[in-house]
Amino acid sequence: MSQAFKFKLIQGNRQKCNSYKFSSNKENASVSVDKSVLNIVELFRGETPRAKFINDSLKRGLGLFEAVWIFKRELLELSMHKKVIARVTRSSIKPIHKHAGFVEITQESIEFYNKKLDKSIMSINKKSISEIIVGYDKLFKKEFYSYSPPLRFVFNGRTIYLFLRLPGEKKFKGDDKLFIGLIRD
Numbered sequence: 309m310s311q312a313f314k315f316k317l318i319q320g321n322r323q324k325c326n327s328y329k330f331s332s333n334k335e336n337a338s339v340s341v342d343k344s345v346l347n348i349v350e351l352f353r354g355e356t357p358r359a360k361f362i363n364d365s366l367k368r369g370l371g372l373f374e375a376v377w378i379f380k381r382e383l384l385e386l387s388m389h390k391k392v393i394a395r396v397t398r399s400s401i402k403p404i405h406k407h408a409g410f411v412e413i414t415q416e417s418i419e420f421y422n423k424k425l426d427k428s429i430m431s432i433n434k435k436s437i438s439e440i441i442v443g444y445d446k447l448f449k450k451e452f453y454s455y456s457p458p459l460r461f462v463f464n465g466r467t468i469y470l471f472l473r474l475p476g477e478k479k480f481k482g483d484d485k486l487f488i489g490l491i492r493d
Contacts, residue, residue, distance in 0.1 A: 347424070347425045347426075349361055351425055351426070372410060372411070372412045372413075373410065373411045373412075373413075373472040373473065373474060373484070373487060374409075374410055374411075374472065374473050374474070374477075374480075375408070375409060375410060375411040375420070375470060375471065375472045375473075375480075376402055376403060376405035376407065376408045376470075376471050376480060377405055377406070377407050377420075377468055377469060377470045377471070378404060378405045378406045378407065378468070378469050379406070379466060379467065379468050379469075380447060380466070380467035380468070380469070381466075382406045383404075383447050383448060383469065384447065386404075391404070391452075402453070402471075402480060403452055403453030403455075403456075403458065403469075403471045403480055403482075404448075404452040404453065405469075405471070407420075407429070408423055409421050409422045409423050409425075409429060410422075410423075410425055411470070411472065411487075413487070413490040413491065416433060416434060416435075417431050417432060417433050417434060418431070418432045418434065418491065419431050420432075432463050433463075434491060436463045436464050437461050437462065437463045437491065438462050438463065439460075439461060439462040440459070440460075440461045440488065440491060440492070441459075441460045441461070442457055442458070442459050442460070442482055442483045442488070443457045443458075443460070444457050444458070445460065448460070448469050453471070453480075455479050455480075455481075456471065456479070456480065456481040456482050456483055457482050457483060458470060458471060458482040459471070459472070459482040459483065459484070459487070459488065460482075461491070469482075470482065472484050472487050
């Protein structure tokens, strides 16, 4: 039950976003694409034309998220002073974290990229994930980010606390059902 979409680039502010118009047999719509999303498209599309890549990505669901994360060992190493600062300043803005960038879900792995999407930071094979939990624990307390509990998963004996948001969303979430579904898939 897939629909074919056709894209047409509309001239827009090239520095901030491009707009794409697409239509199917039943609907017409337009999508504004942020510059950082276009960077992602350029990074992964290879020789595929941009409009076709976006079209194909929409069909299969683009598993790309903005993310902040911290490893368990890094959380243990934080001084009490930094934890108190995190409780006061970050609890309403961003969760306590050491790393920021983007996360892409593929069939076999979870890929972590820096903020500019020009450098891969790490890759986690989905098969190496032994535990996926959404919730606070003794280390990552609700005071660090009361908006949403972290997504905590264990891979190769290492624990990571992860928060995500789709491009354009304001708050980071650890309980993103789409992300969890893509990990378990």
